[in-house]
Amino acid sequence: MNRVSLSEDVLISLGLQDNVEFIRFSLVRRVEHFLLIISFVALAATGLPQKFNAADWAQWMLTAMGGIETTRWLHHFFAIVFIMEGIFHVVYAFYGLLRRRVGLEMLPAWKDVRAFQHMALYFIGKRQAMPKFGRYDYRQKFEYFAMVWGWLLMAATGLIMWQPTWATNYLPGILIPVGKMLHGWEAVLAVLSIVIWHGYHVIFHPDVFPVDSSIFSGRISRMRMINEHPLEFEEAVGRPAIVEGLKRG
Numbered sequence: 145m146n147r148v149s150l151s152e153d154v155l156i157s158l159g160l161q162d163n164v165e166f167i168r169f170s171l172v173r174r175v176e177h178f179l180l181i182i183s184f185v186a187l188a189a190t191g192l193p194q195k196f197n198a199a200d201w202a203q204w205m206l207t208a209m210g211g212i213e214t215t216r217w218l219h220h221f222f223a224i225v226f227i228m229e230g231i232f233h234v235v236y237a238f239y240g241l242l243r244r245r246v247g248l249e250m251l252p253a254w255k256d257v258r259a260f261q262h263m264a265l266y267f268i269g270k271r272q273a274m275p276k277f278g279r280y281d282y283r284q285k286f287e288y289f290a291m292v293w294g295w296l297l298m299a300a301t302g303l304i305m306w307q308p309t310w311a312t313n314y315l316p317g318i319l320i321p322v323g324k325m326l327h328g329w330e331a332v333l334a335v336l337s338i339v340i341w342h343g344y345h346v347i348f349h350p351d352v353f354p355v356d357s358s359i360f361s362g363r364i365s366r367m368r369m370i371n372e373h374p375l376e377f378e379e380a381v382g383r384p385a386i387v388e389g390l391k392r393g
């Protein structure tokens with residue numbers, strides 16, 4: 145397998161290992177992610193027992209949280225945190241673009257389609273090496289836009305359920321039960337994808353186990369930059385991230 149995971153020994157022998165770290169996430173982005181963890185977990189913990197209220201575990205959780213009214217109050221409180229965080233994220237991204245502090249690296253591009261194709265061929269043995277990625281690979285972009293889509297759907301359907309009388313002044317009444325169904329099942333989908341997909345990439349993936357701490361520290365090691373973001377590494381240090389045994393197509 146050409147999955148590039150150079151051991152520290154190999155890097156030392158190539159003279160590439162030192163204590164250099166790269167800044168990956170600014171303090172604002174780290175605080176944003178922290179707020180997202182707190183609000184998302186709290187919304188799942190207060191929402192899912194309402195959806196599956198006939199189950200014993202759900203009844204136990206509702207009682208532990210102080211009853212249905214307190215649980216609903218908590219759900220609404222963390223919904224406000226979740227929505228405000230999303231609005232802040234967009235405003236701050238535009239500010240960063242205007243001040244030229246961030247680029248458009250997160251936007252999907254044709255190179256992502258080509259990288260996906262390349263990766264599929266690599267997995268079936270038709271390519272010698274994995275594609276080279278920049279700051280974000282196509283899997284990270286996919287996850288980011290799944291989050292954007294999920295945020296829009298949960299905020300819209302949640303607000304409709306929260307203020308049904310107001311919502312039906314502008315929208316057909318059928319949207320209340322439809323919104324409730326979409327909200328509940330999108331919650332299940334979101335929790336499963338966070339636990340399985342995100343959980344694998346940030347905890348159980350062999351390159352980062354037991355945890356990818358970059359979103360908390362803001363830093364990423366030089367070895368991981370070379371392995372996971374070689375194009376960004378090349379741009380940052382001005383020389384190719386290709387050494388013997390580290391070949392990408």
Ligand code: HEM
Binds near residue numbers: 325
């Ligand atoms: C984006 C902001 C959100 C708003 C405004 C919102 C609002 C609501 C409201 C008003 C309800 C109806 C029950 C109640 O009054 O508490 C509800 C139910 C629920 N929420 Fe949310 N919510 C949001 C985000 C989320 C998120 C992120 C999740 C899960 C990760 C979630 C999971 C649920 C579930 C599972 C239910 C029960 C649905 C059912 O009974 O079928 N919510 N939400």
